[in-house]
Amino acid sequence: MMGHTHALTGAAAWLGLAPALAVLPLLNESSRFIETGIMAGALSPAEILAGALVCAGAAMLPDLDHPSATIAQTFGPMTWLLSKAVSWLSGGHRGATHSLVFAVAMGFGAHWLAGSQPIGRDVMVVLLIGLALRAIGIGIPGNKLGSAMVNVGLTAGLFVVFRSLGVGYAWLGVAVALGCLIHVVGDCMTERGCPVLWPMAYKFMLPWKIGIKTGKKFEQKILAPALSVAILGLLYWRLAY
Template sequence: MLGQSHAISGALVYAATAPVLPQALFGTTPRPGEVLIGTLLCAGAALLPDLDHHDATPAHLLGPLSRGLCRLVARLCGGHRHATHSLVFAALTSWGTWAGVTRLGEGFTLGTTFVLLALAVRALHLHPPGHGPTAWLTSVGLAGAGTATVAARFADIAAWLPYTVGLGALTHLLGDCLTRRGAPLLWPYRRRFELVLIRRTGGKLETRFFVPVMTVATFAALWFAVFAPLLAES
C-alpha cells in the first residue's frame, strides 16, 4: 500500500475506535480535542513499519539522514516487509513509547509527537508537491505548530501515546495483509499472511476506491467523535 493509504487507514482506525477502545482499556474516553490530535498521530504511526524501506515516507523525513537510517533498518531486519512488519514490532513500538514517556518524560513525548505529525503531513500530502526545501519546511513547520499545541493544551497526551503508536503500527500490518506478499505477522516465523484485495500498489483500486472511501469514513468518524460532542456542549 502507498504511504498515503497507510496514513489514512491509521487515522480511520483511531477515529472510529476512540469512543470505544480507550474506555475499555483505560476506563476513560478521550476528549474531542484528544481524539483529533490522536487521529493525526496514529496516521503518522501507521508509517513506522516502513522504516525498512529506503524510499518510503519515513525515508524522506530528514533527507539523507533518514534514508541512511531506513537502509540500516532494512539491513538489520532482513529487507522490506520482514521484522518491522510483525506483531513483535507493533508491540515493541508501543512498549518503547511507554518506556520513553515514562522514563524520559516530556522531551521524549514532544519529540515523538513531532516525528509522528511530520510523517502524517508528508503521507497525507499536506505540503507542496515534491521532496524539495519548500515541502520539507512546510512539513517541519506544521509538525512544529502541532507539537506546540500539544505541549500547551494536551498535558495528558503521554498516557495515550503508547496506545496510539501501537494501534498505528498494527493498522499498517493489517493493511499490508491485503496486498501481495502479505506480512510476516508472526516473525521470526516466516509464513506471510495475506488476503489479497489490492493486487498492485498505487493501482486504481487503491487510489480511486480505497483511499476516497477511507477518507470519507475518517471524516464521518471524526464528526461523531469530535464535532458532534462539541456542538452538543455549545
C-alpha cells in the first residue's frame, strides 16, 4: 500500500478501537498514568484526536526499510540515511519491520518513553504528527519548501494545543503498536504479503492472487476515499457523543 493509505488506515483503526483500548491495563500502573491515561477508563476528545494522528504516523514506521518511501523522504537526509540503515539491518523492504516483532518492539519502546523520558516522548509525538500530516498530503502542491513549512507550523501548533489541553500519553505505546500492526495487516492484503512471524520467512497474503495492487486504481480511487469518509464518520461519532 501507499503511504497515505497506511496513514488513513492507522487513523481509522485508532478511532474505531480507542474506546476498547482505553480500558486495557497498563504495564506500568503509576498514579500519574492512572489519572491521565488509559487507566482512567476513557480518553478525552483531545486524546482521541492526538491518538489518531500518532497512530497514523506510526502506521508509516514499518516502511523505514524502504529508502524511497514517504517516511524516508519526510525529514530529508536524516530519515533517508536512517532508512538505508534500517533496510540493511532488516533484510530489505518488507523484512523484519513488517512483522509482529517490530510492532511489539515499537510499542514497548514508545511506552517506555511515555513513562520515563518526557523529552523523548515529546520528540516522538512531534515526529509522528509531522509524519502523519506529510503522509495524508498536507502541504502546497509542487512546492516542497512551502509544504515543509506548512508541515512544521501545523505540527508545532497541534502539539502546543495538545499540551495546553493536558493530553496524557499513557496510550502512546498502544497507539504506536497499533499503527505498526495495521500497516502490516494492510500490506498482507497486497500482492506481495508480509513476513508477519519474522524471523520465519513465510509471507502472509491474500490467496488466489486477489491482493490489492499497490498504487493502482482500486487503492487510489476506491480504498483511500472510503477510508477518508470512514474517518470523518468515526470522528463525528467519537466527538459528538
